[in-house]
Every structure is written in C-alpha cells, then in structure tokens.
Amino acid sequence: MVQKRKTIQMQKILDYLSSVKTHPKAETVYKAVKKDIPSITLATVYRNLNKLAEDGMISKLEVNGEFRFDADCSLHEHCICKNCGEIFEYLDKKLPKKILKNFKSKKFSPTSVNVIFYGVCTKCKKKMK
C-alpha cells in the first residue's frame, strides 16, 4: 500500500476549502493558501486537490472548462448561474438518494449521482431588468 504523509500544504488547502462555501478552482485555492505558505506552487495545489478528490475527501466538479472543488462530499445538488458563472448549493438531501434508488437499467451500476441546475441567480436577474 502507498504511504500517506500529511503535509502543511495539504492541511492548509483542506482548511481553506472547508472554510468557504464557494466552489473555488485550483488557482483560487492557490492564491488563498499562498498567504499562509508563500513558497507553495500551483503544481502542489493541483496535486493535493487531485489526491484529496481521489481519496474522496473533497469533491471535484467541472464547470465552463475548469475544475472546481468542494469540501462538502455529501450528495447534494448544485445550481450554476449562466450569467455570472457562480455555483450555489441547493439542498434537498433526499433527492439524490431517491434518484439513485429509482435507477433501473442493466447496462450500468451507478454509485453516485450529480444533479446540476442551470439558470439565473437572483442577483443577476435583478441586474438584467
């Protein structure tokens, strides 16, 4: 088995991710963590984010051609604003479970489900008027 070392960089990355409700991309995480660890590089951030995602510690989603990260690994829905690109959580804890339970097809065995709503957030809606 591969050994695992907990480093300050990984800890800080995880701390930052847990502290925000946004769904930052690697670059954003990098800038934030750099304040604490000026020597950190973007490559290290990417490596850690990917490792954490593989281990199921965080989740990785993709929007507009970039990866976004989320410390909340529970099954939950996302809302993406077509205008500002922001991502919001939407909580209907039962929904994903219900969807998974109702899945019927012999060609595929789902282990997880992602529900993404596309639309416009209230903020942008107001601006558009």
Place this chain on the structure above:
Amino acid sequence: MVQKRKTIQMQKILDYLSSVKTHPKAETVYKAVKKDIPSITLATVYRNLNKLAEDGMISKLEVNGEFRFDADCSLHEHCICKNCGEIFEYLDKKLPKKILKNFKSKKFSPTSVNVIFYGVCTKCKKKMK
C-alpha cells in the same frame, strides 16, 4: 440581428453528430468530418460546435476536462463510467421534468437540469472480475 449562413462544414458536423449515439469530443468529430471534407480544420469544428450549442441545436457537456457534444437536446440523463470514461444515455423522460418542477428556492431560477450518474458500466464490471 446577426446573419447566419449554412455551410457544408456545419451541415456535415451536424449530420455526423446526429448519426452517432456516443458523445464525441471535438477532435473525434473533426476526424470523422475530415473524411468528407479533407480541408476542414479543428478550429472550424470547434467554432461550429460552439455555435450550434449556443443556438440550442446540440448540447455540450463536460467530462474529464473535455467538452463532449450531443445532438440530442432533450432533457435526458447521462451515465459516465468511471473506468472507461464512456457516456451512456439513460432515459427517464419524466425525471428531469419532475426535478425541475419540485425545485424550491428563492435564490435561483432554474431553466434546465442535468442529471449525471457515475458508476461502472456492465462491460467494465465484467472485465474487473
């Protein structure tokens, strides 16, 4: 209003997309269409695919850091195999509509919803044994 010209390249791209049930990426579309139009370039394929997606003629989804295209624009679910990366359609026409109808939150107005199942396809499951 902006004028629109139907070109052979766009037509062939749309034809190809409509003829397959896979969800090809730009490169794949490029290789396929190149057989009919040897002079076509990847840039043209990208431009057309994006234009078609903007116009709602096709849909654009992203998997593993790449964009995939689908001539079927109806609301329908996708299944992505974590092992081979293939995408399958899963049809429960009522599901997306039902989910949208049940949406309640004042912070966001959804116009569309995407349901993606992650798991393992039958083919990969057999191989793994």
Place this chain on the structure above:
DNA sequence: ATTCGTGCAAATTATTTGCACCACA
C-alpha cells in the same frame, strides 16, 4: 536511511483567436 512531497520549469492538452482569403447571400 528511505521514500514521499515539494518547488521549479518545462511539457501537454484542449480550446480559442487574429488574419487574409474565399464564397455565399
């Protein structure tokens, strides 16, 4: 003493864009 993770730089990969030219409306 080993081995893993980091920092740095270079390499990949996917996608976009500027520009001159051709072709359709």
Place this chain on the structure above:
DNA sequence: TGTGGTGCAAATAATTTGCACGAAT
C-alpha cells in the same frame, strides 16, 4: 459587392509531469 465562415498558424488557458532536493517516517 459586402460580410460571414474558413483554413492556417499562433496564442491562451488549464492542468500535468520530470527532476533534484528537503523533509517526514
């Protein structure tokens, strides 16, 4: 004839990787 679309090449942008060194087990 004017304008949008194409092909070509170069530019971006995001992400990954090779390598040598420092650090943790």
